[in-house]
Amino acid sequence: MTSNTQSIGIVGAGIMGRLLALELKWQGHTVTLFDRNDRDGRGSCSWTGAGMIAPYCELEAAERMITELGVYSAQRWPKLIKKFAEPVFYHSRGSLVVAHPNDRNELERLRRRVIDNAPRPDIMEEVDGARLGELEPELAGRFPQGLFFPFEQHMANRDLLRAMGKTLETEGVKFVTGFTTQTISSGEISDGHSTHTFDRVIDCRGMGAKSDLPELRGVRGELFYLHAPEVNLSRPVRLMHPRYSIYIVPRPNNEYVVGATAIESDDDRNVTVRSSLELLSAAYTVHTGFAEARVKEASVACRPAFPDNHPRIHTADGLIRVNGLYRHGFLIAPALSEFIASYIQTGAIPEKGKTLFREA
Numbered sequence: 001m002t003s004n005t006q007s008i009g010i011v012g013a014g015i016m017g018r019l020l021a022l023e024l025k026w027q028g029h030t031v032t033l034f035d036r037n038d039r040d041g042r043g044s045c046s047w048t049g050a051g052m053i054a055p056y057c058e059l060e061a062a063e064r065m066i067t068e069l070g071v072y073s074a075q076r077w078p079k080l081i082k083k084f085a086e087p088v089f090y091h092s093r094g095s096l097v098v099a100h101p102n103d104r105n106e107l108e109r110l111r112r113r114v115i116d117n118a119p120r121p122d123i124m125e126e127v128d129g130a131r132l133g134e135l136e137p138e139l140a141g142r143f144p145q146g147l148f149f150p151f152e153q154h155m156a157n158r159d160l161l162r163a164m165g166k167t168l169e170t171e172g173v174k175f176v177t178g179f180t181t182q183t184i185s186s187g188e189i190s191d192g193h194s195t196h197t198f199d200r201v202i203d204c205r206g207m208g209a210k211s212d213l214p215e216l217r218g219v220r221g222e223l224f225y226l227h228a229p230e231v232n233l234s235r236p237v238r239l240m241h242p243r244y245s246i247y248i249v250p251r252p253n254n255e256y257v258v259g260a261t262a263i264e265s266d267d268d269r270n271v272t273v274r275s276s277l278e279l280l281s282a283a284y285t286v287h288t289g290f291a292e293a294r295v296k297e298a299s300v301a302c303r304p305a306f307p308d309n310h311p312r313i314h315t316a317d318g319l320i321r322v323n324g325l326y327r328h329g330f331l332i333a334p335a336l337s338e339f340i341a342s343y344i345q346t347g348a349i350p351e352k353g354k355t356l357f358r359e360a
Contacts, residue, residue: 004345005029009189009196011181012204014046015329016322018164019337020202025171027345034179034189041161045206048221048301050249050257051157051330052236053077054095056123056149059113066328073334074153080334085170086163089156089252096135098146099240106240111147124149138232138287154236154249186318203321206304213323218266218302222275223259225297230289239286246282258283271298303327311336316360
């Protein structure tokens with residue numbers, strides 16, 4: 001136990017809330033986690049995610065700050081996963097980026113972005129068709145060139161949420177599910193019927209916090225879970241396109257997550273016919289084996305973003321709000337959780353996270 005032990009209430013049990021709850025529990029604090037969803041995290045943005053830890057590929061649209069947070073998080077993920085109570089499907093096999101000949105300018109644009117912003121020269125390998133076939137034999141002859149990012153990682157996001165839920169239980173974190181938050185203030189959380197008091201409250205609700213953070217906007221993410229016995233890919237494959245980029249991410253037992261990186265819309269209704277045609281057709285152009293795949297699920301979530309697409313940590317007496325993780329939740333949550341835990345423990349803003357913090 002630490003000499004600075006506090007009672008802490010966290011609202012929102014997506015990837016951010018769960019990681020923070022564990023970080024703070026490991027520091028010796030008494031932690032209660034509240035969420036409207038179940039212990040597995042169904043209904044959260046984290047449930048509808050691909051689980052890619054791809055800081056360099058994200059340079060396609062994100063600034064270097066996100067890449068730096070992602071690199072730091074990528075170093076933390078393997079250590080965190082070892083502490084969880086259940087195994088997580090997790091691999092560090094890199095990412096492969098390809099484009100059809102008509103879209104090679106998009107591949108070149110990413111290549112230049114990485115060269116201009118990469119912190120070290122060996123994070124990207126330019127590959128020809130033969131090397132691409134060595135990396136993914138079933139893609140041999142399909143693309144004349146590509147980019148390989150050897151240090152990137154991927155995991156099964158739903159495995160992770162379940163493992164973290166089990167770890168919260170074994171670590172003694174009180175987890176209150178089915179909780180509909182009405183108000184959050186310094187040291188208090190209320191559902192309209194009862195009020196829970198703590199030394200400190202942390203708001204990790206994502207879009208649920210929009211009434212308190214009016215600058216938030218929703219960015220729609222759509223994905224499919226496919227069972228494709230005729231497809232054998234060992235790492236995420238991203239297909240560049242002028243209007244959208246799609247990703248194909250392996251799961252165990254020939255399952256794949258196929259999705260688009262971002263759609264500027266806060267509509268969280270079912271996947272549209274247009275998106276279905278575009279995503280599944282694009283997957284087929286990467287590997288014809290997807291023609292016989294079975295659609296297991298189509299999923300939609302609206303991810304929270306501020307106008308600059310950067311995360312923010314708002315601090316006040318007895319209250320912290322962390323939000324705006326955009327499409328980078330799995331990529332940057334370990335870094336943010338460490339920064340916030342350090343701030344709570346020491347009262348000082350960590351140097352690596354100083355641009356994220358602001359007073360409420």
